Amino acid sequence: MARTPYIAGNWKMHLTKRKASALARDVASQQGQASHRKVAVFPTFVHLDHVRRNLKGSNVILGAQNCFGKKEGAFTGEISPYMLRDMGVKVVLIGHSERRHVFGESEAMLFDKVKIALRAKLDVMLCVGETLEEREGGQTFKVLARQLKALKVVKPTQIDRVSVAYEPVWAIGTGKTATPTMAQEAHAECRRQIAGILGEQAAATIPILYGGSVKAANAADLLAQTDVDGALVGGASLSIDDFGPILDAAQH
Numbered sequence: 339m340a341r342t343p344y345i346a347g348n349w350k351m352h353l354t355k356r357k358a359s360a361l362a363r364d365v366a367s368q369q370g371q372a373s374h375r376k377v378a379v380f381p382t383f384v385h386l387d388h389v390r391r392n393l394k395g396s397n398v399i400l401g402a403q404n405c406f407g408k409k410e411g412a413f414t415g416e417i418s419p420y421m422l423r424d425m426g427v428k429v430v431l432i433g434h435s436e437r438r439h440v441f442g443e444s445e446a447m448l449f450d451k452v453k454i455a456l457r458a459k460l461d462v463m464l465c466v467g468e469t470l471e472e473r474e475g476g477q478t479f480k481v482l483a484r485q486l487k488a489l490k491v492v493k494p495t496q497i498d499r500v501s502v503a504y505e506p507v508w509a510i511g512t513g514k515t516a517t518p519t520m521a522q523e524a525h526a527e528c529r530r531q532i533a534g535i536l537g538e539q540a541a542a543t544i545p546i547l548y549g550g551s552v553k554a555a556n557a558a559d560l561l562a563q564t565d566v567d568g569a570l571v572g573g574a575s576l577s578i579d580d581f582g583p584i585l586d587a588a589q590h
C-alpha cells in the first residue's frame with residue numbers, strides 16, 4: 339500500500355518571529371505544490387499567523403505543537419483546537435514526549451485532546467515512544483500499545499485525518515537515532531496495534547513517521563524502511579540547509 343511520504347518540522351520553542359517567517363518562506367519555496375510528499379511545519383503558537391502568511395502559495399501544512407482537550411472555558415493559558423482551526427491551523431501534535439515527560443500530561447488528557455481536536459476538524463499527529471529505561475526493560479511494545487490506545491476515540495470517518503509519530507524518547511535531541519532496523523520493528527508493531535484498534539484498512543493507510551535525531555545523513559535509510567512513512571524532525575528542521583536535504587530524501 340503506497341503511503342505518501344510525510345515530513346514534518348517541529349520547531350519547538352525556537353526562532354524569532356522574523357526567523358520563523360523566513361524559514362517558512364524557504365520551506366514553502368522548496369515544497370511549492372509538490373504532491374509526491376506531504377510537508378508540515380509546527381511553529382510555536384505565537385508565530386502561527388506569521389508562518390501561515392509566509393506559507394502562502396505552497397501546500398505546506400500549518401501545524402500546532404499542542405492543544406487543550408476542551409472546546410472553551412476557564413482554562414487560563416490554554417489553547418482550544420477550535421481556536422487553532424480558526425487561525426488556519428490544519429494539524430496538531432498530541433502527546434509529544436516533551437508534553438508527556440516535561441509537563442506530565444496523562445493518557446486521559448491525551449484521549450480528550452485527540453477527541454476534541456478531531457471534532458474541531460484538525461488533523462491529529464499522535465506521538466508515541468518509549469524511554470530508555472522502558473526499552474532496556476523490554477517494555478517498548480507494551481508502552482506503544484498503551485499509548486496508541488488514544489486512537490480508540492477516532493471514528494471511522496476521521497481515520498484519514500490521523501497520523502502517528504514514533505519517537506523513542508532516548509533519541510529525541512540526543513543525537514542518538516534508532517537504527518533503521520529498530521525503527522522498522524517499532525513501526526511494524528505500531529501498525530499491528532493500529533490494526534487491532536481501528537482495523538486493517540486504517541493500519542494500511544495511517545502514516546507512521548519516525549522522530550528522534552533525524553538528519554540529512556540518516557533520513558534516507560530510515561525512510562527506506564517499509565513501515566517508516568516519514569519523519570518528524572526537531573533540531574534539523576530549524577534551518578533550510580538542514581531540513582532541505584531531508585525533504586529531498588522523501589522523493590518516493
Ligand code: PGA
Nearest residue numbers: 510511550551571572573
Ligand atoms: P529532534 O526532535 O529531531 O531534535 O531529536 C524530534 C522531536 O522531538 O520531534
